[in-house]
Amino acid sequence: MLEIKNLVKSYGNGERVLKGLNFSTGDKKLTAIIGSSGAGKSTMLRCINRLVTADSGEILLDGVDLLKLRGKSLQNARRQIGMIFQGYNLVDRLTVMENVLSGRLGYVSLMQGVFRKFPAEDVDHAYQMLKRVGLSQYINKRCDELSGGERQRVGAARALMQNPRILLADEPTASLDPKTSELIMELIANLAEEMDLPVLINLHNVAQAKHYAARIVGLRDGVMVFDGKPDELTNEHLEHIYTAKAELKEQLGHKPRSKR
Amino acid sequence: MSSLTSGPLKELGKESYHWERFTAKQRFLRFIAYLTVAVLLYWTVSSIDIYWPWVWSAPIEIQDMISRMIPPNPGALPEIIPALIETINIATIGTVFAVLISLPVAYFGASNVSPNKVMLWIARVIIVSSRSIDTLIWALLFVAILGPGPMAGVFAVTFRAIGFLAKLIGESIEEMDWGPVEALQSSGASKAHIISYAIVPQVLPTFWAVTILRWDINIRESTVLGMVGAGGIGMLFQVAIDLFRWRDVSMVLFSIILVVLFGEIVTSIVRKKLI
Amino acid sequence: MKHENQAIPLEDHYIWKKPSFIRNPWLRYGLLLVSAVYLIYAFSTLSLDIQRVMRGIPRAMQIFSSAIPPNFAARGELIVTGFIESIQITLVATAAGVLLSIPFGFMAAKNISILPVYALGRAVIIISRSLHPIVLGVLFVKAVGFGAFAGVLTLIIYTVGFVGKLIAEAIEEIKYGQIEAIRSTGAGYFTILVYAVFPQIMPRLIGLSMYQLDINLRASAVIGLVGAGGIGNTLNSAFGRYDYGTASAILLVMIAIILVFEYVSGKLRRFTK
Ligand SMILES: Nc1ncnc2c1ncn2[C@@H]1O[C@H](COP(=O)(O)OP(=O)(O)OP(=O)(O)O)[C@@H](O)[C@H]1O
Ligand SMILES: [Mg+2]
Numbered sequence: 001m002l003e004i005k006n007l008v009k010s011y012g013n014g015e016r017v018l019k020g021l022n023f024s025t026g027d028k029k030l031t032a033i034i035g036s037s038g039a040g041k042s043t044m045l046r047c048i049n050r051l052v053t054a055d056s057g058e059i060l061l062d063g064v065d066l067l068k069l070r071g072k073s074l075q076n077a078r079r080q081i082g083m084i085f086q087g088y089n090l091v092d093r094l095t096v097m098e099n100v101l102s103g104r105l106g107y108v109s110l111m112q113g114v115f116r117k118f119p120a121e122d123v124d125h126a127y128q129m130l131k132r133v134g135l136s137q138y139i140n141k142r143c144d145e146l147s148g149g150e151r152q153r154v155g156a157a158r159a160l161m162q163n164p165r166i167l168l169a170d171e172p173t174a175s176l177d178p179k180t181s182e183l184i185m186e187l188i189a190n191l192a193e194e195m196d197l198p199v200l201i202n203l204h205n206v207a208q209a210k211h212y213a214a215r216i217v218g219l220r221d222g223v224m225v226f227d228g229k230p231d232e233l234t235n236e237h238l239e240h241i242y243t244a245k246a247e248l249k250e251q252l253g254h255k256p257r258s259k260r
Numbered sequence: 261m262s263s264l265t266s267g268p269l270k271e272l273g274k275e276s277y278h279w280e281r282f283t284a285k286q287r288f289l290r291f292i293a294y295l296t297v298a299v300l301l302y303w304t305v306s307s308i309d310i311y312w313p314w315v316w317s318a319p320i321e322i323q324d325m326i327s328r329m330i331p332p333n334p335g336a337l338p339e340i341i342p343a344l345i346e347t348i349n350i351a352t353i354g355t356v357f358a359v360l361i362s363l364p365v366a367y368f369g370a371s372n373v374s375p376n377k378v379m380l381w382i383a384r385v386i387i388v389s390s391r392s393i394d395t396l397i398w399a400l401l402f403v404a405i406l407g408p409g410p411m412a413g414v415f416a417v418t419f420r421a422i423g424f425l426a427k428l429i430g431e432s433i434e435e436m437d438w439g440p441v442e443a444l445q446s447s448g449a450s451k452a453h454i455i456s457y458a459i460v461p462q463v464l465p466t467f468w469a470v471t472i473l474r475w476d477i478n479i480r481e482s483t484v485l486g487m488v489g490a491g492g493i494g495m496l497f498q499v500a501i502d503l504f505r506w507r508d509v510s511m512v513l514f515s516i517i518l519v520v521l522f523g524e525i526v527t528s529i530v531r532k533k534l535i
Numbered sequence: 536m537k538h539e540n541q542a543i544p545l546e547d548h549y550i551w552k553k554p555s556f557i558r559n560p561w562l563r564y565g566l567l568l569v570s571a572v573y574l575i576y577a578f579s580t581l582s583l584d585i586q587r588v589m590r591g592i593p594r595a596m597q598i599f600s601s602a603i604p605p606n607f608a609a610r611g612e613l614i615v616t617g618f619i620e621s622i623q624i625t626l627v628a629t630a631a632g633v634l635l636s637i638p639f640g641f642m643a644a645k646n647i648s649i650l651p652v653y654a655l656g657r658a659v660i661i662i663s664r665s666l667h668p669i670v671l672g673v674l675f676v677k678a679v680g681f682g683a684f685a686g687v688l689t690l691i692i693y694t695v696g697f698v699g700k701l702i703a704e705a706i707e708e709i710k711y712g713q714i715e716a717i718r719s720t721g722a723g724y725f726t727i728l729v730y731a732v733f734p735q736i737m738p739r740l741i742g743l744s745m746y747q748l749d750i751n752l753r754a755s756a757v758i759g760l761v762g763a764g765g766i767g768n769t770l771n772s773a774f775g776r777y778d779y780g781t782a783s784a785i786l787l788v789m790i791a792i793i794l795v796f797e798y799v800s801g802k803l804r805r806f807t808k
Contacts, residue, residue, distance in 0.1 A: 049446040079448030089439035093461040097551055102457050106448025113453045116553045127549035140554050155443075162447050301630055308623040309764070310684045318688070321678045349577035356574065392790040394757045396669060400774050404598060405591040410581045484667040487761070491581075494670075501673055509674075513666065520665040 103161030354417025390423025410491030606780030632694025640702025663696030
């Protein structure tokens with residue numbers, strides 16, 4: 001159960017990127033977050049696993065306020081939250097297996113991690129996971145030898161190795177070609193369903209969002225402006241979500257278009 | 261032929277086109293640069309403290325010295341060989357120590373991973389002072405502290421190499437891809453795990469490259485440590501010079517060239533195998 | 536460590552070990568053993584002795600306490616003239632050395648040279664590179680006497696070793712197409728050099744000179760230790776008199792000059808690119 005209450009976040013220059021966001025999800029289903037570039041989608045996800053620190057508000061994961069955690073308890077909370085990145089964020093010079101196993105680092109001791117001596121059940125689990133995403137033949141390949149789609153499959157396997165309670169994905173398919181993008185979305189959706197996980201996923205592709213998500217959240221300018229089922233999302237809603245700030249439009253010399 | 265030049269090409273000769281390699285501003289800047297260099301050189305040559313008659317007689321003096329050096333004296337070899345081995349040992353052990361010390365310095369001196377400003381600045385001061393003081397001056401200092409011998413040489417090599425290694429390794433930490441670090445942070449990994457999985461693999465190629473490079477440099481520098489009493493072949497060189505044993509001098513020079521080439525060959529082989 | 540929501544069925548056990556960098560275990564452990572034995576041997580020959588280090592600590596303390604605060608006043612004038620001389624030596628030697636490196640660089644470039652000339656060029660470069668400036672310094676002091684001139688000669692040779700090698704490498708990498716284009720206009724050897732080779736290595740050469748200026752400045756401070764002029768002379772006599780206050784003043788100025796110089800030459804190099 002994830003609950004975000006009144007979340008505020010600003011970066012160095014002071015302008016608020018998230019302006020009192022409220023959001024909650026308890027269901028084991030896929031929620032897509034859409035919004036134009038700069039709306040604060042990435043910031044929202046990164047606040048949840050504390051890659052950035054929010055200014056104020058609460059983020060409750062099963063009743064525990066993540067914003068209050070530090071040190072070891074923060075690490076323990078983070079391993080409950082898996083994340084898939086747009087740029088994969090794999091360690092290129094390590095093997096596929098090491099990258100997948102690195103998802104277990106929150107659970108193993110210092111020595112086990114450093115010397116790659118993971119518990120047998122973790123190794124088994126990693127192997128099954130690689131099999132599931134169709135990469136078991138690449139176990140000892142280095143990640144810089146993989147294609148983009150293969151890398152993202154490793155990224156997904158790594159996130160799920162954490163055995164998370166919630167999965168975050170920040171535009172996981174934005175660096176991929178359309179066909180691979182569909183395959184990866186399909187994979188993430190299926191895995192989440194198999195593992196009974198709630199998923200929060202940032203998407204730019206509205207068609208994909210409508211197709212895969214059970215719920216769509218529209219973010220504009222740090223404020224939630226839509227929250228509903230995919231078939232409730234009308235063109236007027238989209239127009240509203242994707243209309244840039246007035247001043248920005250002026251800067252860009254933007255002429256309003258009737259239909260997107 | 262005439263059909264080819266009937267078009268606009270025919271007009272070509274009539275219109276003069278002004279072509280210059282550089283724009284006016286570029287030319288002005290170049291002029292300033294040349295002028296600065298010329299003035300500097302003029303000032304230097306006219307004011308440097310050189311006794312010019314010596315300059316004109318220099319070719320003869322140098323020829324004379326070279327003729328006294330030929331042929332090199334192989335009889336000096338029994339002394340030279342152990343000194344050469346000592347030279348290589350000083351370079352190697354100095355490199356090992358420097359690597360061990362430079363790793364934490366590099367980590368604390370890299371602005372993206374350094375735990376706090378104080379550590380960052382301490383590391384930077386260490387790097388700058390280590391790098392700006394030549395090995396030989398470090399050697400003078402350590403001979404004064406520890407007394408003459410190869411130990412002072414090892415310390416000198418170590419202290420000079422720390423800054424070199426820490427600077428280059430630290431820069432490679434600063435330039436690495438931050439994505440994997442975030443990925444591991446968000447999986448709940450501890451700091452040590454993040455270093456071992458995200459930082460070390462990314463920095464490793466640079467680490468090996470600069471370590472090998474430094475070993476090569478250290479061999480060169482170790483050949484002269486003996487001239488201030490810090491061990492290695494340099495002492496034999498100094499003694500031969502002081503006693504005007506020119507044929508021993510040339511033998512020592514020859515073996516220094518050989519040992520430096522040896523270092524270069526070893527490093528190029530290792531580099532090829534590793535990278 | 537339970538996987539509570541383990542939806543994926545476990546099949547067979549899978550054993551995984553990180554693949555080693557060196558596949559062959561004999562080779563791997565053999566190399567490890569050889570390195571370990573060599574390091575232990577080398578360590579043991581250097582008479583590294585903790586007790587001497589311990590005894591050195593009070594001496595180091597003494598040196599540092601007399602080095603702090605640095606004493607700029609006592610030999611202020613000598614320090615200034617010493618540094619000026621070092622800078623003069625650096626400038627003259629770099630200018631002359633870079634000019635001299637050009638013919639040697641061309642001689643030592645495999646693709647435009649003939650074999651005997653190539654061998655000579657390479658030999659000169661290898662010898663100049665292998666000999667530390669201080670060794671050259673001693674030799675030149677013996678040959679032409681104490682002072683700045685010996686220092687200039689030393690740094691010229693030192694420059695030829697480094698810049699000559701890099702010029703040769705730059706020439707070996709140039710695009711052959713341009714040479715052929717110029718040659719096909721009927722140009723002779725030197726015209727080709729001027730029109731096809733020079734423009735390609737010129738930017739590198741300017742960058743290199745700047746870099747070499749930096750290196751020579753550092754070296755000029757050291758060659759004075761053996762009497763080849765400059766601040767090194769002053770530093771050496773300060774060490775000789777156990778005048779660590781002056782020595783530390785000199786070192787501080789040296790660090791400052793080197794840092795300023797590094798900064799300026801870095802800026803200039805970026806500018807000329
Ligand atoms: N590390 C940072 N430092 C300063 N400002 C930042 C930082 N990260 C994001 N911002 C700013 O915060 C705002 C929201 O950024 P965010 O990355 O959350 O948008 P987004 O909705 O994910 O956009 P996109 O669709 O382009 O990924 C932007 O104006 C951005 O410039
Ligand atoms: Mg984003």
